[in-house]
Amino acid sequence: MVKFIFSVLKTSPPNWTVERQLGKILFGIEVENITISHLSTPFNMTFKHKSELQEKENTTCVYHNRSRGEWVTDGCHTLRLTNQTICSCDHFSFFALMIPDMKLSEVHARTLSVLTCVGGAISVFFCTITLLTHCLQHSRKSTDHAMLVHLQLVASLLLLNLLLLTSVGLAFVGPASMASGLCPAVAALLHYSLLCCFTWMGLEALHLYRLLVLVYNTYMRHYLLKLSLLGWGVPALVVSIVAAVSTDFYGLNNRMCWIKDSGVQYGSVVAYLIGVLLFNSTIFAIVITTMLKLRSVTSPQGKRQSRNITCSVLGLTCILGLTWGVGFFSMGYTNYVILYIFTILNSLQGFFLFLWLCVKRLRGAEQSSMTTGQSSSTHILSVGSEVWPSSGRTRQSVQEGAIADNTAKF
Missing domain, CATH: 1.20.1070.10 (Rhodopsin 7-helix transmembrane proteins)
Structure with missing residues (x-):
């Protein structure tokens, strides 16, 4: 039996700092005792926004890399629409939306x-x-x-x-x-x-x-x-x-x-x-x-x-x-x-x-x-x-x- 764990965090853990995080909410998708990565068919998460985003607020999907202790975009693709953002990722982890213009390439x-x-x-x-x-x-x-x-x-x-x-x-x-x-x-x-x-x-x-x-x-x-x-x-x-x-x-x-x-x-x-x-x-x-x-x-x-x-x-x-x-x-x-x-x-x-x-x-x-x-x-x-x-x-x-x-x- 496989047990999926879905989490929604309104407050980030002390050592998980997301600069320019949008909405201040983290979404977690994990499988108990199993690491899921490199999926052949990526899964999608759709984030709907209450108002249209400004041009400088284009969002990016990120996840928390625990081994490196930082938020990265590896394995996630971002599709930005007028009032929503779709994240397509090939692994399970904790995800968040971030405004990329504030982050260096x-x-x-x-x-x-x-x-x-x-x-x-x-x-x-x-x-x-x-x-x-x-x-x-x-x-x-x-x-x-x-x-x-x-x-x-x-x-x-x-x-x-x-x-x-x-x-x-x-x-x-x-x-x-x-x-x-x-x-x-x-x-x-x-x-x-x-x-x-x-x-x-x-x-x-x-x-x-x-x-x-x-x-x-x-x-x-x-x-x-x-x-x-x-x-x-x-x-x-x-x-x-x-x-x-x-x-x-x-x-x-x-x-x-x-x-x-x-x-x-x-x-x-x-x-x-x-x-x-x-x-x-x-x-x-x-x-x-x-x-x-x-x-x-x-x-x-x-x-x-x-x-x-x-x-x-x-x-x-x-x-x-x-x-x-x-x-x-x-x-x-x-x-x-x-x-x-x-x-x-x-x-x-x-x-x-x-x-x-x-x-x-x-x-x-x-x-x-x-x-x-x-x-x-x-x-x-x-x-x-x-x-x-x-x-x-x-x-x-x-x-x-x-x-x-x-x-x-x-």
Whole structure:
């Protein structure tokens, strides 16, 4: 006797996430203790829709592949009509309807995955070179706060890319990594490292504001320690809260060890990134506005200097945060051009940061050689020290000098 089991689920199991699932209902057809596949005559399932689907809502029939832990279309053919969808499949499983325009094609998904891994490997190499170079060259020298903030961001990018490569590698192991609990652990660490990168981008903007805008009264005790507690502590708090709610949120998701629940992704990653981008954009606007005002009243030489400062801040801010905002232009539909730009720019962020730090060192060396032999009466203003202007100098002139001098740190 053969026993057929028909199931209708209105709520997906915790580890069965269907992005852009239509109707939020799963249909299961199974035979007890028997796996039915590769039927010579496929069976049909007809899904009728209450209203006509829009062009961008063309549906696709998918089923849950338990061995791979993801939803795929293998063995199912989709026939789309005006107000209904017919699924013709050659096997029994759990089925659902999904809006395909929100899902990457297999070719593009693999290409983007390869680009991410290659870019991540390049970033790992150059982040390592950056940290080693600094340790070898400055082992016996004091380092300014600006450089230490940059190095913290480099360290977070190194951790992120290492865990990203590990996560993709564990996905190929599949069930073995899940059974050992290694995949969920790496997913949680990847979540933590990504939030660390976002946090240090925000702290870079904060430090930039203090260095180039506040000028006066910027001294703060244990300044770098406080930044470090924020940069590494806040992400740990967020991940701890997510894990405390449920450890099932972490696991195998779309060929990598990552967050399985879309709500957790939007709440703890996307919302977090939006907050950082809004903060960075505000700081960017304030800094650029301040520089443009100073540029309008400076000498021709000062104007060239202001242009250099503006370019430096623009390059720094674009590298340390604004490129992550490119992904939001693809929300609501799949734009492959934007996705490729987003993947390339952000996977190579460690490499771009390495190049920027090299240019920074060269410009600092040039500035040092230009100021050799000149009067040492110029007042230096930097974060962590407070120097008041001499008599007869206006606040604006001191601020201009401070911005020019502090640009060497950026």
